[in-house]
Amino acid sequence: MERSRVRFHSVAAAxxxxxxxxxxxxxxxxxxxxxxxxRSLDSMPWRIFRDDMQIVDEEQVKSMLSxxxxxxxxxxxxxxxxxxxAIIGVNTHATYQMYEQRRPIKFGRADLTLLxxxxxVVHDNLNPFLGMAFNExxxxxxxxKFCSRGTLQDVxxxxxxxxxxxxxxxxxxxITLGLEYLHLxxxxxxxxxxxxxxxxxxxxxVKLTDYGISDALRRWVKHGSxxxxxxxxDDNEKSTGSQKTGILYVAxxxxxxxxxxxxxxxxxxxxxxxxxxxxxxxxxAFLGITSTNILQTLEKRRSADIYAFGMVMxxxxxxxxxxxxxxxxxxxxxxxxxxELSQEIHEPVP
Numbered sequence: 494m495e496r497s498r499v500r501f502h503s504v505a506a507a508x509x510x511x512x513x514x515x516x517x518x519x520x521x522x523x524x525x526x527x528x529x530x531x532r533s534l535d536s537m538p539w540r541i542f543r544d545d546m547q548i549v550d551e552e553q554v555k556s557m558l559s560x561x562x563x564x565x566x567x568x569x570x571x572x573x574x575x576x577x578x579a580i581i582g583v584n585t586h587a588t589y590q591m592y593e594q595r596r597p598i599k600f601g602r603a604d605l606t607l608l609x610x611x612x613x614v615v616h617d618n619l620n621p622f623l624g625m626a627f628n629e630x631x632x633x634x635x636x637x638k639f640c641s642r643g644t645l646q647d648v649x650x651x652x653x654x655x656x657x658x659x660x661x662x663x664x665x666x667x668i669t670l671g672l673e674y675l676h677l678x679x680x681x682x683x684x685x686x687x688x689x690x691x692x693x694x695x696x697x698x699v700k701l702t703d704y705g706i707s708d709a710l711r712r713w714v715k716h717g718s719x720x721x722x723x724x725x726x727d728d729n730e731k732s733t734g735s736q737k738t739g740i741l742y743v744a745x746x747x748x749x750x751x752x753x754x755x756x757x758x759x760x761x762x763x764x765x766x767x768x769x770x771x772x773x774x775x776x777x778a779f780l781g782i783t784s785t786n787i788l789q790t791l792e793k794r795r796s797a798d799i800y801a802f803g804m805v806m807x808x809x810x811x812x813x814x815x816x817x818x819x820x821x822x823x824x825x826x827x828x829x830x831x832x833e834l835s836q837e838i839h840e841p842v843p
Contacts (some may be wrong), residue, residue, distance in 0.1 A: 539612040541624035549578040574643045586639040593720035594633045610679045618671030620702035637702050640692035667699035680705040682794040686801035687742045744800035
């Protein structure tokens, strides 16, 4: 009997040592992975220094487009297509969005993780995010790969283009595939889907751009690092118009949440949650952490993407917005009015 007790305690002690050893190994592995991830994030592979890029003026862009195929030349007829171009490195043709930078941008772990995911994403219907230039001059630049046919908005409202059912189906299919990939990826949602954040390449393939960055921009604006509006050229009226009509693509519940938070002058909790959810979901399985609120917030943003997709789909089919042309956009932008639905009756689409 005594021997049995000794044997039992020996086995129990050995099991405890094994459990402790296993816990120690998992802890060391977790620490190593976290340290490796931190070093990778801190290296900022998405950062572009101004010395490594060249801003291209309109005459240079015209020359670059004239060297392309006849199909590429179509975009040179659009004055907007000649603005905001850059060459990164030797020959990477990029377009950029420029924001006035008022103070140095400080990146949190959520920002670094997001920008890394944006840099790594690869899909036929997503426009590659090339990087970001910041803290060197009085402006911040977000750089994306150049698509020669411009935006979907350019094509929709250009009466020279005949959009038949094949184009309708192809455009809707490509946007659907791009959104599906984003919603299933670590980025989680688009956040800024409009007809001008939907690009068309030389092969008429639709590519989504501006994805994932919306909450980070909003946070940098709140911290006073950048100006809320994109820097505009003096003659660039279309940019101003796009910013005003952009509110039409925002789901009502998101718009109401934004307005209420602005009135109370408090941070938007769901913004921080969405940024943190990516890291938490990745490490959640290992750490045993789950958050219903985070998942609900992410689902809310995905639903808002579908709302914006509905707006874009309407534009593709009917070449107009589903609102009355006389709608008070300024009033709606400030939250004081709601635009009336268009009274025009369209024939069913076969």
